[in-house]
Amino acid sequence: MSRNPRYDILFEPVRIGPVTAPNRFYCAPHALGTGNQMPHTRAAMREVRAEGGWGVVNTGYCSIHPSSDDSPLPYCRLWDDEDIKVHALMVDAVHRHGALAGVELWHGGSGTGNRLTRMSLISASGISSGSTYPGWMNLAQSRPMDKQDIREFRRWHVDAAIRARSAGFDIVYIYAGMNFGPYQFLLPWMNKRTDEYGGSLENRTRLMREIVEDMKEAVGQTCAIALRFSTDDLLKIPGETMQSEAHEIVSMLSDVPDLWDVKSSSWVVETRSARFSEQGAQEHLVSFVRPLTSKPVVGVGRFTSPDEMVRQIKSGILDLIGAARPSIADPFLPRKIDEGREDEIRECIGCNICVSSYHDGVPLRCTQNPTMGEEWRRKWHPERIPPGDPETSVLIVGAGPAGLECALALGQRGFAVTVAEAREELGGRVSIESKLPGLATWARVRDYRTNLIQTMANVDVYRGSPLTAQDVIDFGCDHAVIATGAQWTREILSTNGYPFDGIEASAVFTPDDILSGSEPEGPVVIYDFDHYYMGSCLAELLTQRGLEVTIATPANAVSAWTFMNNEMGDIRRRMIELDITTVFEHYLTGFDQGTVRLASIYRESDVKSINCGSLIVVGIRTGNDGLYQELKSDTDRITDAGIISVRSIGDCRAPGAIVHAVYSGHECARTIDAGDTIQPIAWERARLLSGT
Numbered sequence: 250m251s252r253n254p255r256y257d258i259l260f261e262p263v264r265i266g267p268v269t270a271p272n273r274f275y276c277a278p279h280a281l282g283t284g285n286q287m288p289h290t291r292a293a294m295r296e297v298r299a300e301g302g303w304g305v306v307n308t309g310y311c312s313i314h315p316s317s318d319d320s321p322l323p324y325c326r327l328w329d330d331e332d333i334k335v336h337a338l339m340v341d342a343v344h345r346h347g348a349l350a351g352v353e354l355w356h357g358g359s360g361t362g363n364r365l366t367r368m369s370l371i372s373a374s375g376i377s378s379g380s381t382y383p384g385w386m387n388l389a390q391s392r393p394m395d396k397q398d399i400r401e402f403r404r405w406h407v408d409a410a411i412r413a414r415s416a417g418f419d420i421v422y423i424y425a426g427m428n429f430g431p432y433q434f435l436l437p438w439m440n441k442r443t444d445e446y447g448g449s450l451e452n453r454t455r456l457m458r459e460i461v462e463d464m465k466e467a468v469g470q471t472c473a474i475a476l477r478f479s480t481d482d483l484l485k486i487p488g489e490t491m492q493s494e495a496h497e498i499v500s501m502l503s504d505v506p507d508l509w510d511v512k513s514s515s516w517v518v519e520t521r522s523a524r525f526s527e528q529g530a531q532e533h534l535v536s537f538v539r540p541l542t543s544k545p546v547v548g549v550g551r552f553t554s555p556d557e558m559v560r561q562i563k564s565g566i567l568d569l570i571g572a573a574r575p576s577i578a579d580p581f582l583p584r585k586i587d588e589g590r591e592d593e594i595r596e597c598i599g600c601n602i603c604v605s606s607y608h609d610g611v612p613l614r615c616t617q618n619p620t621m622g623e624e625w626r627r628k629w630h631p632e633r634i635p636p637g638d639p640e641t642s643v644l645i646v647g648a649g650p651a652g653l654e655c656a657l658a659l660g661q662r663g664f665a666v667t668v669a670e671a672r673e674e675l676g677g678r679v680s681i682e683s684k685l686p687g688l689a690t691w692a693r694v695r696d697y698r699t700n701l702i703q704t705m706a707n708v709d710v711y712r713g714s715p716l717t718a719q720d721v722i723d724f725g726c727d728h729a730v731i732a733t734g735a736q737w738t739r740e741i742l743s744t745n746g747y748p749f750d751g752i753e754a755s756a757v758f759t760p761d762d763i764l765s766g767s768e769p770e771g772p773v774v775i776y777d778f779d780h781y782y783m784g785s786c787l788a789e790l791l792t793q794r795g796l797e798v799t800i801a802t803p804a805n806a807v808s809a810w811t812f813m814n815n816e817m818g819d820i821r822r823r824m825i826e827l828d829i830t831t832v833f834e835h836y837l838t839g840f841d842q843g844t845v846r847l848a849s850i851y852r853e854s855d856v857k858s859i860n861c862g863s864l865i866v867v868g869i870r871t872g873n874d875g876l877y878q879e880l881k882s883d884t885d886r887i888t889d890a891g892i893i894s895v896r897s898i899g900d901c902r903a904p905g906a907i908v909h910a911v912y913s914g915h916e917c918a919r920t921i922d923a924g925d926t927i928q929p930i931a932w933e934r935a936r937l938l939s940g941t
């Protein structure tokens with residue numbers, strides 16, 4: 250297949266200072282969860298993007314000096330020459346595929362913690378940053394930078410830029426966004442200085458300008474100097490001669506950097522999930538920049554549609570299409586567009602599991618892309634998979650996320666695959682849950698896989714086909730894979746997590762009941778100790794149906810886990826907007842005669858009673874593993890039927906998020922012919938390079 254001429258513009262080269270990007274696909278700076286500690290994992294994670302056609306591949310935030318230490322979050326660093334080889338490994342990997350490699354040099358100012366290095370924090374005026382955001386709370390305040398500090402700050406940037414050039418980078422960033430060091434100088438409420446670095450906008454911009462100019466002088470002959478700049482705060486400050494200070498800064502610096510990379514100053518806003526934002530949601534933050542500079546402009550916005558990318562370029566908003574999550578979900582997105590295979594793009598669903606894994610401090614995981622983070626240690630490539638034996642047959646029972654991923658990967662390996670799904674609709678939980686408010690994109694987990702599976706001659710799919718153990722045995726396959734999902738239970742737990750007697754009143758519902766059409770009587774109390782999206786999504790759904798809803802939870806927030814994927818604030822705001830009552834830090838002690846009883850997790854004698862028509866318990870799921878257990882318990886019949894292995898995967902094996910199900914399905918497909926039904930840990934340990 251060949252490229253649709255409509256998308257030719259995306260493949261035009263773009264000059265960036267002294268270097269040229271081969272196309273407009275720009276993998277924006279984003280952390281991988283590896284830091285410098287896993288150099289090979291990191292290099293392989295970046296390499297697949299270059300191989301997949303991204304014209305520029307950047308690092309995540311890379312500290313220039315020990316006074317900017319983000320431990321325990323996984324950031325990378327270029328503190329001294331020992332750090333160069335870690336980066337060179339990645340640069341070489343990116344260059345192997347003709348892409349440019351960029352490094353985002355970063356100093357956090359007072360927006361970091363220095364928990365490891367224990368150096369005092371420095372900032373424009375000693376004002377703390379981000380201290381109201383719980384995860385970033387830091388007991389240490391910063392000290393104002395004196396002139397010596399400012400000279401050092403500039404020198405650290407230059408030293409790091411020189412090291413970056415030694416590592417082979419083509420693009421070197423100064424990061425003046427997201428409340429980090431240089432950005433703090435721009436904001437009048439962070440910068441109270443009375444010297445030439447404070448006061449007027451020109452003075453507040455001075456440090457940023459000097460650093461760009463210093464870096465240009467030091468490495469600008471060979472490396473492009475990019476400026477990552479946040480605009481949302483500055484757009485709100487009226488300018489003296491222009492609409493806002495953001496406009497004035499861009500026009501003052503106009504052609505000083507070789508590239509403008511523009512985004513929100515908020516980690517939560519820039520990575521807003523699909524539940525709360527559309528593709529291109531940051532357009533208003535960047536659209537004013539292009540007319541004020543002749544240098545290329547890059548912006549982000551969960552871009553997965555090539556038509557939208559073309560629109561961004563043709564309407565003069567962007568020159569380069571920046572992407573973090575879309576490149577994680579599909580490292581081969583550009584290549585697929587180039588080859589006229591845009592139907593095969595594995596579109597990001599905007600769930601932010603990747604963000605949560607960065608917060609977890611592990612290599613990024615992705616719901617859509619199970620190979621993410623496994624490129625090096627398990628040698629899993631996002632587009633290539635070792636062939637299997639076409640004579641070997643596999644029966645998969647269940648076509649949810651695990652079953653579909655397993656079927657797709659087995660089909661790609663060339664096995665003879667049959668999928669039997671009990672329901673008429675494929676997709677299992679993603680088909681059901683994507684009907685919840687805000688979760689429509691989750692259907693992409695199903696659609697990406699069914700679109701490809703339907704083209705495969707070696708994969709047959711049967712809908713409306715519930716199978717018994719006898720059916721599986723009679724079918725006569727070499728391998729049986731049971732992917733029958735999980736169901737929500739009515740079990741509740743005590744505060745300490747100990748099992749508590751289940752509640753079996755008729756007006757008690759599970760999410761499955763509601764999602765399969767049960768109509769609870771209002772008012773409704775949702776008791777949520779699952780802490781992810783389900784409780785708050787059901788609250789939204791039932792409020793839309795006109796019911797009065799209360800969410801009670803033993804946690805201190807609605808959907809408390811979503812602190813990890815940056816959705817917590819948006820969920821809280823939505824609950825407030827919808828007038829949903831919240832009761833925090835209480836556990837359920839009983840429900841009868843229209844009353845829910847709750848007790849404080851801190852003092853049992855503090856009890857609450859809420860009158861309600863129905864109670865929905867959102868807490869525990871249990872795998873639908875009856876079929877699997879029955880097959881496993883009858884080894885003789887299995888052996889007689891010639892079945893070599895029976896495995897369970899996904900939620901049936903151990904309930905989790907969709908990311909776990911997809912991964913489990915993929916792992917099964919990769920290892921089905923390896924002989925073991927339970928895989929030992931089979932991966933290569935991260936090897937340190939000296940300096941990591």
Ligand SMILES: Cc1cc2nc3c(=O)[nH]c(=O)nc-3n(C[C@H](O)[C@H](O)[C@H](O)COP(=O)(O)O)c2cc1C
Nearest residue numbers: 277278279280309310519549550551572573574603
């Ligand atoms: C897991 C993850 C890590 C990120 N790390 C960084 C980072 O180190 N530096 C940075 O400037 N932006 C970082 N970002 C923000 C992205 O560069 C980008 O601005 C944001 O994700 C929006 O782009 P997208 O919609 O294409 O994902 C990160 C984003 C994600 C999802």
Ligand code: SF4
Nearest residue numbers: 597598600601603615
């Ligand atoms: S984890 Fe979710 S948000 Fe992140 S890249 Fe994958 S699909 Fe997109």
